[in-house]
Amino acid sequence: QKEVEQNSGPLSVPEGAIASLNCTYSDRGSQSFFWYRQYSGKSPELIMFIYSNGDKEDGRFTAQLNKASQYVSLLIRDSQPSDSATYLCAVRPGNTGKLIFGQGTTLQVKP
Amino acid sequence: DAGITQSPRHKVTETGTPVTLRCHQTENHRYMYWYRQDPGHGLRLIHYSYGVKDTDKGEVSDGYSVSRSKTEDFLLTLESATSSQTSVYFCAISETGLVSTEAFFGQGTRLTVV
Numbered sequence: 001q002k003e004v005e006q007n008s009g010p011l012s013v014p015e016g017a018i019a020s021l022n023c024t025y026s027d028r029g030s031q032s033f034f035w036y037r038q039y040s041g042k043s044p045e046l047i048m049f050i051y052s053n054g055d056k057e058d059g060r061f062t063a064q065l066n067k068a069s070q071y072v073s074l075l076i077r078d079s080q081p082s083d084s085a086t087y088l089c090a091v092r093p094g095n096t097g098k099l100i101f102g103q104g105t106t107l108q109v110k111p
Numbered sequence: 112d113a114g115i116t117q118s119p120r121h122k123v124t125e126t127g128t129p130v131t132l133r134c135h136q137t138e139n140h141r142y143m144y145w146y147r148q149d150p151g152h153g154l155r156l157i158h159y160s161y162g163v164k165d166t167d168k169g170e171v172s173d174g175y176s177v178s179r180s181k182t183e184d185f186l187l188t189l190e191s192a193t194s195s196q197t198s199v200y201f202c203a204i205s206e207t208g209l210v211s212t213e214a215f216f217g218q219g220t221r222l223t224v225v
Contacts, residue, residue, distance in 0.1 A: 098167075
């Protein structure tokens with residue numbers, strides 16, 4: 001089992017809809033969780049991070065964390081064509097300093 | 112943008128030859144990482160460093176070695192390149208390994224082994 005798992009997609013949503021991206025992780029000692037966005041041919045860039053159970057909102061983005069279920073999600077409200085990218089979930093397991101990524105979910109927002 | 116420079120940006124090499132990729136940072140961050148990215152696999156951690164001369168293995172370390180003799184430089188070496196090591200390689204840096212610390216990425220190096 002991979003340490004961090006995501007559905008590779010593609011996930012296709014119409015413009016203006018809510019996109020929901022999901023991620024599960026295997027290490028219960030994981031303490032922090034990151035969402036990165038990567039446009040084709042570019043480097044990953046951080047969207048937001050979360051380390052407490054519950055929701056964290058930043059503009060159109062909401063990260064949700066449920067440590068009991070080992071599940072983290074990213075909601076994108078009012079999706080725009082410019083949101084079309086690959087979204088990577090990353091986890092810091094325990095106190096190792098490692099940063100482990102899932103395989104990424106490709107999001108397509110159609111006008 | 113975080114001061115991270117990867118070199119070279121593109122390289123084509125032959126099977127069996129040694130290859131070294133360089134990551135240089137100007138941020139004085141303690142942690143440095145090497146990842147490879149292949150279709151369907153996301154980013155996979157090869158090796159990381161938590162200080163000068165302090166390194167550890169990641170998920171896919173076989174066939175790779177690293178060295179960090181200065182805070183600002185982290186080198187990834189393929190001792191004898193194979194076609195399976197054709198990939199895009201990303202370096203990342205992080206100020207600490209603490210839970211809330213994000214990582215910043217370099218521009219990537221596209222390596223082709225023929």
